[in-house]
Amino acid sequence: MIEKNQIPALDIVQSTARMMKTLLARRLYEFGLYAGQDRIILSLALNDGQSPGSLAKQLGVKPPTVTKTIARLQEQGFVTKRGSHKDQRQLHVFLTKDGHKVVKLIEAAIAATERDITYGLNENEHVTLLKLLGRIQKNVEEQQLELSNIYAENENGIF
Known part of the structure; x- marks a missing residue:
C-alpha cells in the first residue's frame, strides 16, 4: 500500500521522462528538428539505408508514425528515399549531407541534456x-x- 505522502516510482519515472524529452525537444527545435526525428537520424547514422519498416521495429513505433516522420525529414532535406538494389518496390531511407551534419548537433544536444539532468551527481x-x-x-x-x-x-x- 502506498503511504499518504509517498509518490509511486512509476509517477516519478513517467514525469521525469516527459520533462527530459521536453528539454531535449527544445534543444533540437533550435536545429529545426521535431520530437522523434532525432531517433530516426541517429539510427540512420549507425546503419544508413534502412527500410521504414525496420526503423519502426527498431524504434518501437508504428510504421505510419515512421512514414510520416520520414516524409517531414525528407521535406527538410535531412533524408532521401531510394529503391532497394534487390527490389525496387522496397524503399530505403538514407541521410543526406545535411542529415549527416545534423548528427553531431543531435549528439551535442543529448549530451547537454544529460549533463543538465544529472547535475550534482x-x-x-x-x-x-x-x-x-x-x-x-x-x-x-x-x-x-x-x-x-x-x-x-x-x-x-x-x-
Missing part, C-alpha cells in the same frame, strides 16, 4: 543511476514479453 551516483535504470528497463522488457505471450496464448484460444 558524482561519478559513482551517475554509474549507479545508469545501472538501476538499466535493471528497471530489463524488468519492463521482461514484463512486456510475458504479457505479449499471455495475450498471444489468449488469442489462440489457450485460455
